[in-house]
Amino acid sequence: VKRRRSATIHFKSTQTIVLFAQLALNNWTACATKVTRLRSMTGRVMSNNEQPRIYLITPPQFELSSFSNDLSGLLDTFDIACVRLRCASEEADDIGRAADHLREVCHAREVPLVVENHGKIAVTHGLDGVHLTDGARQLRYIREMLANEAIVGSYCENSRHSGLTAGEAGADYVSFGPMVETPLSTTQPADLDTFSWWSDVIEVPVVAEGSISLEMIEKLAPITDFIALGTEIFASADAPAKVLSAYIERIG
Numbered sequence: 001v002k003r004r005r006s007a008t009i010h011f012k013s014t015q016t017i018v019l020f021a022q023l024a025l026n027n028w029t030a031c032a033t034k035v036t037r038l039r040s041m042t043g044r045v046m047s048n049n050e051q052p053r054i055y056l057i058t059p060p061q062f063e064l065s066s067f068s069n070d071l072s073g074l075l076d077t078f079d080i081a082c083v084r085l086r087c088a089s090e091e092a093d094d095i096g097r098a099a100d101h102l103r104e105v106c107h108a109r110e111v112p113l114v115v116e117n118h119g120k121i122a123v124t125h126g127l128d129g130v131h132l133t134d135g136a137r138q139l140r141y142i143r144e145m146l147a148n149e150a151i152v153g154s155y156c157e158n159s160r161h162s163g164l165t166a167g168e169a170g171a172d173y174v175s176f177g178p179m180v181e182t183p184l185s186t187t188q189p190a191d192l193d194t195f196s197w198w199s200d201v202i203e204v205p206v207v208a209e210g211s212i213s214l215e216m217i218e219k220l221a222p223i224t225d226f227i228a229l230g231t232e233i234f235a236s237a238d239a240p241a242k243v244l245s246a247y248i249e250r251i252g
Contacts, residue, residue, distance in 0.1 A: 051252065054078065055080070056233070058071075058083065059086070083102065085115040099125040139169040153173045155209070156174055166204075196223045199225075207224065208220045
């Protein structure tokens with residue numbers, strides 16, 4: 001029976017990563033052995049019938065009123081673990097306005113809202129945390145800026161090394177992706193082996209994101225804690241609720 005940890009995106013998980021000189025030397029066997037020992041001490045497992053939860057990513061641009069209505073409908077209908085605000089604009093006023101609208105929608109339904117990269121926006125507008133898109137580079141700085149209970153996630157592309165570094169630096173979750181190569185890809189896609197390895201030996205929850213197909217979500221379900229969906233839902237010609245329902249059905 002495959003044993004996995006319980007995971008929640010709401011609270012900071014106990015960090016169980018110990019990175020000695022093996023990390024710098026990429027000695028994965030030695031590092032994984034240490035992590036496995038520490039993980040077994042926590043006694044936290046997840047039964048086989050538990051499934052990954054959905055984590056929503058907003059479109060980079062959207063009309064506030066109509067998108068708020070769409071998001072409200074999704075949160076009322078489905079079990080959503082978290083919502084991430086992704087804004088194409090770099091103007092604080094634009095991001096703050098969107099943050100205020102979506103915060104009301106999410107918090108009314110007790111769903112946390114995080115923002116990409118902007119720690120000051122999270123503090124000023126009462127958001128639940130920050131998702132960093134540059135691995136662990138800003139993680140310690142952002143962690144110091146935010147309250148202890150704030151969520152800090154780290155996108156690590158396809159790099160186990162970056163993921164381990166982020167976990168050691170205090171990330172509450174690590175995400176890998178995209179799952180397939182796209183015209184805008186700057187790295188190779190994340191592979192299923194990375195999720196399987198991480199799920200087996202690392203305590204920090206793992207998120208899959210980026211170009212996730214219906215077929216891919218079936219493969220990811222047994223080896224992830226959260227599956228992040230954004231353009232897969234909101235860029236579809238079909239209604240968001242219809243698309244999301246199809247994804248959830250594939251999880252099982």
